[in-house]
Amino acid sequence: GIQVEQSPPDLILQEGANSTLRCNFSDSVNNLQWFHQNPWGQLINLFYIPSGTKQNGRLSATTVATERYSLLYISSSQTTDSGVYFCAVRSNDYKLSFGAGTTVTVRA
Amino acid sequence: DAMVIQNPRYQVTQFGKPVTLSCSQTLNHNVMYWYQQKSSQAPKLLFHYYDKDFNNEADTPDNFQSRRPNTSFCFLDIRSPGLGDAAMYLCATSRDRDRVFNEQFFGPGTRLTVL
Numbered sequence: 001g002i003q004v005e006q007s008p009p010d011l012i013l014q015e016g017a018n019s020t021l022r023c024n025f026s027d028s029v030n031n032l033q034w035f036h037q038n039p040w041g042q043l044i045n046l047f048y049i050p051s052g053t054k055q056n057g058r059l060s061a062t063t064v065a066t067e068r069y070s071l072l073y074i075s076s077s078q079t080t081d082s083g084v085y086f087c088a089v090r091s092n093d094y095k096l097s098f099g100a101g102t103t104v105t106v107r108a
Numbered sequence: 109d110a111m112v113i114q115n116p117r118y119q120v121t122q123f124g125k126p127v128t129l130s131c132s133q134t135l136n137h138n139v140m141y142w143y144q145q146k147s148s149q150a151p152k153l154l155f156h157y158y159d160k161d162f163n164n165e166a167d168t169p170d171n172f173q174s175r176r177p178n179t180s181f182c183f184l185d186i187r188s189p190g191l192g193d194a195a196m197y198l199c200a201t202s203r204d205r206d207r208v209f210n211e212q213f214f215g216p217g218t219r220l221t222v223l
Contacts, residue, residue, distance in 0.1 A: 030207045035214070041196045043151070043214040086150060088212075094139075094158075094205040096212055098150035 002027045002091045006099035013077045013106045021072040021102045023087030031090035032063050034072050037101070038083050046072070046085075077106045111135070112215035114199050120221045121189050129184040129218045131199030139205055140182040141212065142174060143198040151198055157182060158205055186220075194222045 003026040013019055023032070034046040047054050047061040049070065054061055058077075063070040074081055084103050088096040113132045121127040131140065139158050143151035155164045157176040171193070173185040186193055196217045203209035 031210050033211065040216070041145075041219060042216045043198060043200075045211075045213060048211040090210060094156070094163075094210070095153055100150055 001095075002029070002089060002097050004087060004089055004097050004099040006085075006087050006102050008102060009100065011102055011104045013074075013081075013104065015077060015079060015106055015108050017077050017106075018073070018075045019077060019104070021074070021085055021087075021104075023070040023072070023089075023099055025068050025070075025087075025089045025097075027068070027091045029065065029068075029089040029091055031088075031096070032070055033088045033096070034061055034070070035086045035088065036081075036083050037086060043086070074104070077104075079106045079108055082106045112199055112201055112213055114197075114215040114218050116218060117216060118219050118221070120223060121186075122223050123191065124188045127186050127189055127220070129186075129197050129199075129220070131182045131184070131215055132180050133199075133201045133215075134180070135201055135203070135213065136179065137201035137203050137213075138179075139202045140176060141200040141202075142172075142182070142184050143200065145196040145198055145217075147195075154184070189220070189222045191222050194220055196220075 005024045035043045051065040060073045084101040087099045115130045141156040142154045145151040154168045175183045199215040200212045
């Protein structure tokens with residue numbers, strides 16, 4: 001099956017800092033989603049982005065499908081941005097394959 | 109707002125005592141999924157319904173069953189919970205399974221404790 005690698009595994013930020021999370025995948029995809037899992041365990045949809053660039057407030061994402069990677073940018077980080085960020089992709093079948101996640105801690 | 113709802117949010121059961129988790133959706137999506145997520149791991153797909161068609165993952169234990177009585181509701185039944193079944197259970201939906209409408213939306217999850 002498709003392999004999904006996320007980096008870095010852990011990220012500690014000072015409030016107000018910017019950061020970039022990366023997702024590499026091993027095959028062509030027709031779905032790529034970024035999620036934020038909050039401390040209560042809920043997976044919140046951030047972006048549906050199989051290709052191109054999208055922005056939503058302080059967050060933006062870019063997927064370069066031909067080079068098989070996606071980037072999630074967090075600008076002016078806040079303590080509420082803490083949690084685990086998952087990248088998940090779908091190739092030719094119906095299944096979402098998740099990366100291992102990046103754990104982000106934002107310190108006040 | 110259209111959403112995916114899971115009840116209860118927290119469930120405590122005893123070893124071997126059957127338990128049912130509930131998921132409902134107001135999105136009118138065709139596909140409903142159940143995932144299991146253990147601590148510090150990514151979600152793992154257990155099975156999904158495409159309309160009324162049940163699709164089990166090959167490595168899902170027989171202890172886990174599911175029912176979808178109508179479009180809106182889907183249930184996860186754990187027949188004889190073991191200590192290893194303690195986890196967060198996440199329900200998700202998507203409009204379809206094709207290339208265009210396959211974005212998945214997740215509910216808040218049910219955290220299961222087995223005593």
